[in-house]
Amino acid sequence: xxxxxxxxxxxxxxxxxxxxxxxxxxxxxxxxxxxxxxxxxxxxxxxxxxxxxxxxxxxxxxxxxxxxxxxxxxxxxxxxxxxxxxxxxxxxxxxxxxxxxxxxxxxxxxxxxxxxxxxxxxxxxxxxxxxxxxxxxxxxxxxxxxxxxxxxxxxxxxxxxxxxxxxxxxxxxxxxxxxxxxxxxxxxxxxxxxxxxxxxxxxxxxxxxxxxxxxxxxxxxxxxxxxxxxxxxxxxxxxxxxxxxxxxxxxxxxxxxxxxxxxxxxxxxxxxxxxxxxxxxxxxxxxxxxxxxxxxxxxxxxxxxxxxxxxxxxxxxxxxxxxxxxxxxxxxxxxxxxxxxxxxxxxxxxxxxxxxxxxxxxxxxxxxxxxxxxxxxxxxxxxxxxxxxxxxxx
Numbered sequence: 001x002x003x004x005x006x007x008x009x010x011x012x013x014x015x016x017x018x019x020x021x022x023x024x025x026x027x028x029x030x031x032x033x034x035x036x037x038x039x040x041x042x043x044x045x046x047x048x049x050x051x052x053x054x055x056x057x058x059x060x061x062x063x064x065x066x067x068x069x070x071x072x073x074x075x076x077x078x079x080x081x082x083x084x085x086x087x088x089x090x091x092x093x094x095x096x097x098x099x100x101x102x103x104x105x106x107x108x109x110x111x112x113x114x115x116x117x118x119x120x121x122x123x124x125x126x127x128x129x130x131x132x133x134x135x136x137x138x139x140x141x142x143x144x145x146x147x148x149x150x151x152x153x154x155x156x157x158x159x160x161x162x163x164x165x166x167x168x169x170x171x172x173x174x175x176x177x178x179x180x181x182x183x184x185x186x187x188x189x190x191x192x193x194x195x196x197x198x199x200x201x202x203x204x205x206x207x208x209x210x211x212x213x214x215x216x217x218x219x220x221x222x223x224x225x226x227x228x229x230x231x232x233x234x235x236x237x238x239x240x241x242x243x244x245x246x247x248x249x250x251x252x253x254x255x256x257x258x259x260x261x262x263x264x265x266x267x268x269x270x271x272x273x274x275x276x277x278x279x280x281x282x283x284x285x286x287x288x289x290x291x292x293x294x295x296x297x298x299x300x301x302x303x304x305x306x307x308x309x310x311x312x313x314x315x316x317x318x319x320x321x322x323x324x325x326x327x328x329x330x331x332x333x334x335x336x337x338x339x340x341x342x343x344x345x346x347x348x349x350x351x352x353x354x355x356x357x358x359x360x361x362x363x364x365x366x367x368x369x370x371x372x373x374x375x376x377x378x379x380x381x382x383x384x385x386x387x388x389x390x391x392x393x394x
Contacts, residue, residue, distance in 0.1 A: 032073035037389015043380035123174025142237030278367025332362030
């Protein structure tokens with residue numbers, strides 16, 4: 001069965017408090033997507049064994065994380081416990097369609113793995129590795145390319161939304177009519193304290209099934225594994241219906257980081273990962289007390305989706321990011337642009353084509369501001385990519 005948009009899990013799984021008492025029978029569903037394509041990129045950077053860049057060149061490849069979508073498979077199920085109570089679980093694993101192996105950037109087998117209870121009276125509570133509330137807030141209203149579950153090869157907001165998923169999470173969701181409530185707490189595994197390495201957040205969304213506008217926003221705080229240093233994320237935005245065939249979305253994502261926030265395994269992001277994302281300086285990998293990395297990031301994103309005919313979807317998106325660093329070499333900005341076209345051969349199979357262009361300035365040159373290793377990293381000032389491919393969902 002084709003999965004519902006995973007990033008909309010809060011809305012899809014959180015139950016209206018006014019729902020009826022009848023539940024479907026117990027069930028288990030196998031679902032997934034296989035996505036393969038070709039991507040051409042300029043200024044792709046190759047690195048040596050010591051991590052230093054050794055060459056910059058154009059590259060044609062099959063994207064390891066898929067093109068429009070990740071390739072993945074999953075199981076989800078539920079059991080009726082009676083009295084309006086239901087048990088549920090979900091497990092989801094990514095794989096590399098090029099060679100059938102586990103995706104090379106995965107640090108665990110399942111990207112989603114949670115179990116919990118949902119009730120017709122009080123909503124849903126789940127435990128395990130799940131989407132964080134800032135990612136859910138963006139996905140409920142204003143994230144890029146929601147018609148395609150995001151475009152996996154180019155999704156800049158994911159970097160500012162902490163990579164979307166967190167380990168050790170307790171998640172609560174409920175729906176009151178058109179309003180969705182979200183809350184989370186991830187237990188830390190830092191030395192000597194459950195607070196170190198923890199994460200807390202809350203969000204709210206107004207998402208009518210039919211209506212001219214959807215609104216959402218969230219806040220989330222992560223605590224460093226080895227100190228009380230904080231990394232805060234706040235986000236808000238809206239989606240507007242422009243008739244039956246077009247939607248417009250716009251949003252804001254802000255990051256604020258303490259200088260000695262350099263490790264967060266619940267992400268999972270160790271110091272080397274955070275340095276690769278341009279969040280901390282390479283020197284802080286060795287010594288967190290060294291001034292470096294960014295102190296603030298702010299992103300404005302906007303896009304429009306248009307369906308000129310039922311089988312064809314066109315989308316254009318922009319992202320503008322500004323960064324302030326603890327040292328002047330981390331001050332910078334970026335501008336990113338994208339155009340996507342998708343043609344549905346059926347309800348489950350789509351052909352797609354895409355082009356994107358990024359311009360980096362100052363301290364954002366070299367940062368992975370394209371979405372967590374989904375694109376070849378670059379240390380150049382500009383990068384252009386084009387992707388064509390096919391995906392099938394089951």
